[in-house]
Amino acid sequence: MNSKEDVHKLVSTAGLLLVDAMVFHEIIAAFHKEIPTLSTLISSANLKRELENSWQYIIENINYEPVLEIALNILMNMPASAALDKQLRSLANLAYDIASSKVLLRHDLFGRIYHRLLLGNLVKYHATYYTSIPAARLLARLLINLPSDLDAGGVPPTYNKEPFRVVDFACGSGHCFRLFIRRLTQDIGLKVKV
Amino acid sequence: MSLREENLNVILAELLTEKGLKALGEVILRKKGGRPEPDVLIELNGVRIVIEGKKLGMWDVLVEQCKERLDNNVCDLCVMVEYADVKLRKLVPNQLDVKDALLKGKFNVGFLSYVDRAGLDKWMAVPPKPEKYLDVGFNDLLTYLMSVYSRVVKEDIMGPVIKRMNEVLDDFAAKVSTTISIERLREVLELEETEESDEQ
Numbered sequence: 001m002n003s004k005e006d007v008h009k010l011v012s013t014a015g016l017l018l019v020d021a022m023v024f025h026e027i028i029a030a031f032h033k034e035i036p037t038l039s040t041l042i043s044s045a046n047l048k049r050e051l052e053n054s055w056q057y058i059i060e061n062i063n064y065e066p067v068l069e070i071a072l073n074i075l076m077n078m079p080a081s082a083a084l085d086k087q088l089r090s091l092a093n094l095a096y097d098i099a100s101s102k103v104l105l106r107h108d109l110f111g112r113i114y115h116r117l118l119l120g121n122l123v124k125y126h127a128t129y130y131t132s133i134p135a136a137r138l139l140a141r142l143l144i145n146l147p148s149d150l151d152a153g154g155v156p157p158t159y160n161k162e163p164f165r166v167v168d169f170a171c172g173s174g175h176c177f178r179l180f181i182r183r184l185t186q187d188i189g190l191k192v193k194v
Numbered sequence: 195m196s197l198r199e200e201n202l203n204v205i206l207a208e209l210l211t212e213k214g215l216k217a218l219g220e221v222i223l224r225k226k227g228g229r230p231e232p233d234v235l236i237e238l239n240g241v242r243i244v245i246e247g248k249k250l251g252m253w254d255v256l257v258e259q260c261k262e263r264l265d266n267n268v269c270d271l272c273v274m275v276e277y278a279d280v281k282l283r284k285l286v287p288n289q290l291d292v293k294d295a296l297l298k299g300k301f302n303v304g305f306l307s308y309v310d311r312a313g314l315d316k317w318m319a320v321p322p323k324p325e326k327y328l329d330v331g332f333n334d335l336l337t338y339l340m341s342v343y344s345r346v347v348k349e350d351i352m353g354p355v356i357k358r359m360n361e362v363l364d365d366f367a368a369k370v371s372t373t374i375s376i377e378r379l380r381e382v383l384e385l386e387e388t389e390e391s392d393e394q
Contacts, residue, residue, distance in 0.1 A: 007367075007371050007376050008364075008367045008368070008371065009367075010376060010379060010380060010383070010385070011366065011367035011370055011371045011374070011376075011379065012363040012364065012366065012367045013383065014379055014382075014383065015362075015363045015366040015367060015370075016359075016363060017383075019359070019362075019363075070382070070383070073382045074379070074382055074383070077374070077375075077378050077379065077382050078370070078373075078374050078379075079373060079374065081373050083369050083370065083373060084370060084373060086369075087365070087366045087369050087370055090362050090365065090366065091362065091366060094358065094359060094362045098355070101311070101312055102265040102266075102311070103264060103265065103267075103308045103311040103312040103351075104312050104351070104355060137240060
C-alpha cells in the first residue's frame, strides 16, 4: 500500500479524523468553559500544540477518549512544520464551519463523507460498509412493525417473553441504534434508557 | 376566530394530506402526544413535515419556531401558515365547518427546510432564498407545499460540503504526505496490510 494514491488516501483519512475531532472539540467547548473554542485555538501561535494540550486535557479530565485519542495520536506523530501548521488551520476553519451548522451535524455528516470520499481501497483494511440513513430508517421500521413476538405494551417491553434487547454487532457511527430508538419512542411511546 | 390554532393546524394537515399529499406517496399523520412536539407532523415518504400555524401578525414567531424545529431535528421541512382570513360562520363549529373555512380561507405561507438551515451559503456562496407567499388560497398552499417537498427530496445538502471537504483534505494530503512517515501513520491508524486483505 505505498502507491501515491494509497498514501494520499491514508493521509486524507488522517485529515478527516482530525476534522472530526475538531468539530467534536467545538461541541465539547460549548459545555466546558475551561476548553478553548476553535476560534481561540486558531488565533494561537502554535495550533498543533494547543490542540494536543486541549485533547489531552479532555481525555484525562472529561471523557471522549474513543473519539479524541486517535486524533491526538495522529497529531503527535506528525512532525511540527510551517506546512503542517498552515494545513491544520485549514482543517480547523473547515471544522468551524461544520460545527456552526446544527443541521449538518444532525445528518451524520462524517459517516456519509467517509463513505463517499475515502472508502475506495481502504475498505479492505476496515471491512466496513456504511449503512445509509434511509436504509437504517427502513431497518428500524421493519424491526418494529413486522409481525413478531415483540410485546411493547409493558415496561420493559418483551420479546418472546424475555426482556427486549437490541444488539447491533456491526455498530459503527451508531445511527442504526439512534433511528431504532426513535422508532421505539415515537411509534410506540416507550421510555427508553440507553 | 374562536378555534384554537392547534386545532386549525391539525385540521389543515388532514386536509393537505387528503387533498394532495397522499398522491405523492405514503403519508403518516402524527398528532401531538403530550410531549414537547409540534401540533402535527406529517411524514411523507420518510420526509418529516411540520405545520406551524398562527393568527395574523405572528410571522416572526412562526419563523423562529420553524428554525427551532429544524435545528432540533424535529422535521425536515417546516410550513409556516398565518391564518390571514379564515372565517368560521358558526359560534360552535364542528370539524366540517372548520374544514370548509380552511378550504375557502386565505393564508400567508412560507417554507423553511433543513437545506435552508444547513448554511449552504458558506459552502456555495449562494445565500438561501426565503420563500413567502401572501394571501394564497388552500389549493395554492398545497401546490407550493408539493413543489417545496419535491425540491427538498432532490436537494443534496452534502454535495457542496463534501466538495469543499474534498478540496481541503486533498490539499492537506498533498502538502503533508511528504513531511510525515507513512509507516508511522499507518500504525497510528491501526492499518496493517496482510496477505488476506490483499486477496479480498
